Amino acid sequence: MDQKDEKILDILEKNGRASYTDIAEEIAVSEGTVRNRVERMIEQDVIENFTIKTGGKRSKAVVMVELEVGRDIDEVLEHFPNEIKIMEVAGEYDLVLEVEKNSNEEINSLLDQIRSIKGVKNTETYMVLKERGA
Numbered sequence: 001m002d003q004k005d006e007k008i009l010d011i012l013e014k015n016g017r018a019s020y021t022d023i024a025e026e027i028a029v030s031e032g033t034v035r036n037r038v039e040r041m042i043e044q045d046v047i048e049n050f051t052i053k054t055g056g057k058r059s060k061a062v063v064m065v066e067l068e069v070g071r072d073i074d075e076v077l078e079h080f081p082n083e084i085k086i087m088e089v090a091g092e093y094d095l096v097l098e099v100e101k102n103s104n105e106e107i108n109s110l111l112d113q114i115r116s117i118k119g120v121k122n123t124e125t126y127m128v129l130k131e132r133g134a
Contacts, residue, residue, distance in 0.1 A: 004027060009047070062098060063114070
């Protein structure tokens with residue numbers, strides 16, 4: 001741990017809901033630097049329990065899903081979670097999912113659930129970095 005990590009910990013100790021952006025401005029580093037340092041400190045068990053709100057933004061992903069040949073699509077879709085938008089498409093993949101969760105970890109957990117569904121052959125995930133337009 002260095003001085004920047006200690007400053008991050010001081011800020012979070014005073015306000016566990018401080019956003020990465022606010023912390024970054026206060027210690028003069030990028031938001032990504034703060035995020036990476038916090039994630040590292042969590043992995044190292046320096047930080048155990050706290051709440052961070054990153055400007056109200058949630059993690060989003062677009063997931064391409066390939067189904068096994070010959071599977072009834074309606075039967076497979078019965079096992080998909082209700083909270084995701086599912087679009088049936090033509091092309092290399094059979095489905096496009098729009099996923100939104102509180103964190104990347106929650107998206108990863110949802111993807112594990114989807115991959116375990118009988119009839120799902122393959123998935124390809126694209127994390128949304130920035131939304132543009134309407």
